[in-house]
Amino acid sequence: MNEERKGLKEKITNSDIWRSIFRHGYEDTGRRYTLQILQNVWLHLHPPRVSRHALNFRFTWCMGGITFLMFLVTAVTGVLLMFYYRPTAEYAFRDVQYLEFDIPFGMLLRNMHRWAAHGMVISVMLHMFRVFLTGSYKKPREFNWAVGVILLLVTFFLSFTGYLLPWDQLAFWAVTVGTNMARATPVLGHEGPFAPQDITQSNDVRFALLAGTIVGPSTLLRFYILHCVAVPLLASVLMALHFWRVRKDGGISGPL
Amino acid sequence: MEHFLALVTKPDNVPILAILFLIPYFMWLSYRQARQTDITGVPSDAALNDKVYVWPYLCRNEFICAIIVMLVLGVWSIMIDAPLEEPSDPTKTPNPSKAPWYFLALQEMLVYFDPWIAGVVLPGLIIAGLIAIPYIDINPKGKGYYTIKERPFALAVFSFGFIVLWIVLMIVGTFLRGPGWNFFAPWEYWDPHLVVPLTNVNLSYLFGIRSETTANFFGFVVVAGYFSVGPIFYLWKRNSSRFLQELGLVRYVVVSFLFLTMMALPIKMILRIFFNVKYIWVSPWFNI
Ligand code: HEM
Numbered sequence: 001m002n003e004e005r006k007g008l009k010e011k012i013t014n015s016d017i018w019r020s021i022f023r024h025g026y027e028d029t030g031r032r033y034t035l036q037i038l039q040n041v042w043l044h045l046h047p048p049r050v051s052r053h054a055l056n057f058r059f060t061w062c063m064g065g066i067t068f069l070m071f072l073v074t075a076v077t078g079v080l081l082m083f084y085y086r087p088t089a090e091y092a093f094r095d096v097q098y099l100e101f102d103i104p105f106g107m108l109l110r111n112m113h114r115w116a117a118h119g120m121v122i123s124v125m126l127h128m129f130r131v132f133l134t135g136s137y138k139k140p141r142e143f144n145w146a147v148g149v150i151l152l153l154v155t156f157f158l159s160f161t162g163y164l165l166p167w168d169q170l171a172f173w174a175v176t177v178g179t180n181m182a183r184a185t186p187v188l189g190h191e192g193p194f195a196p197q198d199i200t201q202s203n204d205v206r207f208a209l210l211a212g213t214i215v216g217p218s219t220l221l222r223f224y225i226l227h228c229v230a231v232p233l234l235a236s237v238l239m240a241l242h243f244w245r246v247r248k249d250g251g252i253s254g255p256l
Numbered sequence: 257m258e259h260f261l262a263l264v265t266k267p268d269n270v271p272i273l274a275i276l277f278l279i280p281y282f283m284w285l286s287y288r289q290a291r292q293t294d295i296t297g298v299p300s301d302a303a304l305n306d307k308v309y310v311w312p313y314l315c316r317n318e319f320i321c322a323i324i325v326m327l328v329l330g331v332w333s334i335m336i337d338a339p340l341e342e343p344s345d346p347t348k349t350p351n352p353s354k355a356p357w358y359f360l361a362l363q364e365m366l367v368y369f370d371p372w373i374a375g376v377v378l379p380g381l382i383i384a385g386l387i388a389i390p391y392i393d394i395n396p397k398g399k400g401y402y403t404i405k406e407r408p409f410a411l412a413v414f415s416f417g418f419i420v421l422w423i424v425l426m427i428v429g430t431f432l433r434g435p436g437w438n439f440f441a442p443w444e445y446w447d448p449h450l451v452v453p454l455t456n457v458n459l460s461y462l463f464g465i466r467s468e469t470t471a472n473f474f475g476f477v478v479v480a481g482y483f484s485v486g487p488i489f490y491l492w493k494r495n496s497s498r499f500l501q502e503l504g505l506v507r508y509v510v511v512s513f514l515f516l517t518m519m520a521l522p523i524k525m526i527l528r529i530f531f532n533v534k535y536i537w538v539s540p541w542f543n544i
Pocket of ligand 1 (some may be wrong): 134141145147150239242
C-alpha cells in the first residue's frame with residue numbers, strides 16, 4: 001500500500017506537467033531551511049535558528065509579535081480609510097458617517113482599524129509586562145528596553161492622535177481632557193508653576209500641540225498629519241531598530 | 257446600576273474587559289513557571305536550550321498565532337461597531353469628560369495631585385524610571401526565565417506599579433467615575449447634581465497650624481522629611497549591607513528617589529480618602 005502510494009507520488013512529480021511548473025523538488029535539509037530564511041526579504045529579519053524555548057508561547061506570550069501584527073493591520077486599514085476621509089472640520093465627521101453607511105464594508109474597515117489600535121495598546125502593555133517578568137531587560141538588552149519604552153509612548157501617541165479624527169463628541173472631549181494637563185507643565189505651560197510672564201495660553205506647549213488655544217480645525221489637521229505620517233514613520237524606524245537589536249543582543253533571552 | 261452597565265457595554269471599553277481577563281491569566285501562567293523554577297532551582301525551560309530551525313518551527317508558530325489573532329479581531333470587528341457620537345460641539349461639555357481608557361490612570365491621579373504633578377511631573381518620572389530600570393537593577397539573576405525567589409524586590413515594585421497604580425486605577429477611572437469625577441459604586445445611581453461636601457483640609461491644618469508661613473514651612477519639613485528617608489536609610493545601612501555597597505551611591509539615589517515618588521501616590525490616596533487631606537505642602541508657588 002505504502003509502496004504503491006510512493007510510486008504514484010513519484011509518477012506525478014516526475015511527470016512533464018509537474019516539472020514544468022515546479023523547477024526543483026523540496027530538499028528536506030538544514031541547508032534548505034536556512035536558505036528559506038536568508039533568501040526571503042520578509043523572513044530574513046529572523047535568524048536561521050533559535051533556541052527551542054523561544055518557540056514557547058508560555059515564555060513570550062507572543063505579545064511582541066502580536067503588537068507588530070496589530071501595527072500592520074492598522075497600517076493597511078488606515079491607508080484604505082485615508083481614501084475616504086478629509087481632515088477638515090466641515091468634512092471629517094460626515095466622511096466617517098459616509099464611510100459607515102455608504103461604502104461597501106466601510107463599517108468593517110473602520111471597526112478593524114479601531115479595534116486593532118486598541119489591541120495594539122493592550123498587547124504592548126502585556127509585552128512590557130512579560131519582558132519585565134522574565135528579566136529580559138538585563139545586560140545586554142538594556143538599550144532595547146529603552147527603545148521599547150519609547151515605542152510604548154509612540155503607541156499611546158498613535159492611538160491618541162487617531163482618537164480625535166472622527167471629530168465627534170467622544171473624540172473632541174477625550175482629546176480636550178487629554179491635552180488639558182499640558183497647561184500645567186512647569187515653566188512651559190501658562191498655568192504651570194514657575195511659568196515666566198511671557199508664557200501665555202497662545203504660546204505655551206499646549207498651544208504647540210493643539211495649534212490653537214482650544215481643540216479646533218487646525219488641531220484636527222495637526223493630529224491627522226501626526227497620526228497618518230509622522231508617528232507611523234517614527235514607529236517604523238524604532239521597530240526596525242528594536243527588532244535588529246533583539247538579534248544583535250543574542251536573540252530572545254533565555255536561561256543560560 | 258444602569259450607568260455601570262452602560263459603561264461596561266460601551267464598545268470602547270471592551271479592551272478593558274479584555275484586560276480584566278488577560279492580566280490574571282498571564283499572571284497565573286507566569287506564576288506557575290516561576291514556582292517551578294523556584295522549587296527545582298533550575299529555570300523551567302533550561303532543558304529546551306538546543307537550537308531549532310526558524311523555518312519551519314518558528315514561522316509555523318507565528319503563522320498560527322497570526323491566524324488566531326486575526327480571527328479574534330475579525331469576529332470583534334463584525335460583532336461590535338466602533339462608536340460614533342454626535343458631531344463635536346465645543347459648547348456641550350459631557351459630564352464626566354474622560355480621556356481615552358489607557359490614559360485614565362493619569363486622569364485618576366489628578367484627583368490626588370495638582371495637574372503639574374499628576375499630568376506632567378509624574379508621567380515624566382514614570383518614563384524616566386522605566387528607562388532607568390535596566391541600569392539600576394544590578395541583580396544578574398533571573399534573566400530569561402520566570403522566577404520570584406531570585407528577584408523579589410524588583411518584581412514587587414514593578415508589579416505594584418503596573419497592576420495597582422496603572423491597571424487598577426485605569427479600571428476605576430473607566431467604570432467607577434461618574435459626573436464631576438465623583439466615585440460611584442456599580443449599583444449607585446449617577447446623580448449629576450450630587451453635592452459632595454468639600455471637607456478636605458491641608459495637612460498643616462490637621463496639625464492645628466493656622467499661619468500661612470508656618471504652614472509653608474511645615475509642608476516643606478514633611479516633604480523633605482519624607483524624601484530624606486532615602487539618605488537616612490543609606491547612612492544607617494551602608495556599612496552592614498553588601499547589597500548597598502554593590503549598588504553604589506548614584507544608583508541608590510535614583511532608586512530611592514523613584515521608589516519614594518511612586519509610593520507618594522498611594523500615600524496621598526490614603527491621606528485623601530481616610531483623612532480628607534487636601535495638600536501636604538502649600539507654598540506661594542505650588543501645592544503638593
Ligand atoms: C510597538 C511596540 C513593540 C513591538 C512591535 C515590539 C516587538 C518585539 C518583538 C517581536 C520581540 C521579540 C520577542 C517577543 O515577541 O516577545 C520583542 C522583544 C523585546 N522587546 Fe519589544 N516590542 C514593542 C515594545 C516594547 C516595549 C514597550 C518594551 C519595554 C519597555 C520592549 C522591550 C523588549 C525587549 C527588552 C525585548 C527582548 C526580549 C527578550 O530577549 O526576551 N518592547 N519586541
